[in-house]
Amino acid sequence: MQPSPFIGELVGTMVLILLGNGVVANVVLKRTKGESGGWIVITAGWAFAVMFGVFTANAFGSAAAHLNPAVTVGFAVLQNDYSLIASYIPAQLIGAFLGAVLVWLQYLPHWKATEDGSSKLACFSTGPAIKNTGANFLSEFIATVMLIVGIVAIGYAGTSDPDKGGIPSGVAPYLVGMLVWSIGLSLGGTTGYAINPVRDLGPRIAHAILPIPNKGDSDWGYGWIPVVAPIAGAIIGGLILRGFSF
Numbered sequence: 001m002q003p004s005p006f007i008g009e010l011v012g013t014m015v016l017i018l019l020g021n022g023v024v025a026n027v028v029l030k031r032t033k034g035e036s037g038g039w040i041v042i043t044a045g046w047a048f049a050v051m052f053g054v055f056t057a058n059a060f061g062s063a064a065a066h067l068n069p070a071v072t073v074g075f076a077v078l079q080n081d082y083s084l085i086a087s088y089i090p091a092q093l094i095g096a097f098l099g100a101v102l103v104w105l106q107y108l109p110h111w112k113a114t115e116d117g118s119s120k121l122a123c124f125s126t127g128p129a130i131k132n133t134g135a136n137f138l139s140e141f142i143a144t145v146m147l148i149v150g151i152v153a154i155g156y157a158g159t160s161d162p163d164k165g166g167i168p169s170g171v172a173p174y175l176v177g178m179l180v181w182s183i184g185l186s187l188g189g190t191t192g193y194a195i196n197p198v199r200d201l202g203p204r205i206a207h208a209i210l211p212i213p214n215k216g217d218s219d220w221g222y223g224w225i226p227v228v229a230p231i232a233g234a235i236i237g238g239l240i241l242r243g244f245s246f
Contacts, residue, residue, distance in 0.1 A: 003061030005084075009091035010098075012057025013067045013198065017099025018106075019049035021203055025103055025123040029110040043184035051177030058173075065173075067092060068196040070234035074148040077238025078246060089198070096202025100124055103203075104210050117216025124203035126192035126226050127219060136222070137229045139190040143183050144233030145240070147195050150179040152241050194226030201227050 001007065023045025026034035034041065050067070057065035066072045069089045076082045103123060104111070114120055121127065128136045154175045160166025167175065184193050194200040200223065208218040 003059070005062045005064070006087050006091045008057040008060040008062025009066065009088050010095040011060045012053045012062060012065055013092045013095030013202075014099040014102070015056045016049050016053030016067050017096045017199065017203060018102045019052060020046045020199070021100060021103045021123055022106060023049070025107045025110070028114075028119045028122050029107055030114040032107070032110055039189070040185075043181055043188065046184055047177040047181030050180045051173050054173040054176060064088075067095075068230075069093075069198055070144050070196055070230040071148065071151065073231055074151075074234035074238040077235050078152065078241050080242075092198045093202050096198040097206050098202075100203035100206035101210065104206065104212065111215070112213045115214065117214060120212055120215050121207055121217075121219060122192075124207040125200045125219070125223065126194040127222060128191045129189060131222070133225070136191050136225050139187065140194060140226055140229035141233040141236075143187040143191075143193050144195045144230040145237040146183055146187065147179065148234050148237030149241065150183075151176060152246055154179065156246065191226070195230050195233075197227040197230050199226075 023034075023042055026032050026045075027037040027042055029035065053067050054065040057067060064075075064084070066075070066084075066088055069085075069092055072085055072088045072092075076085055107123070111120060118127070128139075154167070154172055157167045158169070158172055162168045180195075183195065187193060204218055204220070204223050207215065208220075
């Protein structure tokens, strides 16, 4: 099998979810070494997950390394080029599902040791701290606009001469990881900062399918928000950047 953008997006997103949801499982499941590690551990783990997901996607053939339909849609709007959507988003969704299955396997004995069903669901998908449809949608929307603007700003800095303040080649994945870390620390406390439709949808499907003991409901009533709000935020982010001729 040859590296390709499809394979790169699939494998990179799988790594993103394995490491990202993996840190959540390490913190919230019972009798793990990281139990009760807290929000700082989770946000740092997700930042590293993004960074290594991007590097992995690059290695397996995706130079763009979106790993996120919101990023794919945001750049499509910005560049007025929608050609990548049909191939990237299915790859991202498959990768997210497979990453969630790997998290389930990694923590196999701990699902039974954990009684709380909501803690188990948190290892797969996001949920609001205070359930309020409008406010939850707005939180995901704002955080995703920040994600799109931040990624484009990092890329813009990368086009500049490093001797004149631009970032050197190869540094961007580290900075994107820091951007996601910042979003998690500053904006993530309301909804768990999905900011990525497949990051939530793929693992939520896995949660619904996998034989997790006493797992409870997959909360599909909330599940549309972390899918629709990031796409809406990406569209608006892309339009704002187009308005400034990025």
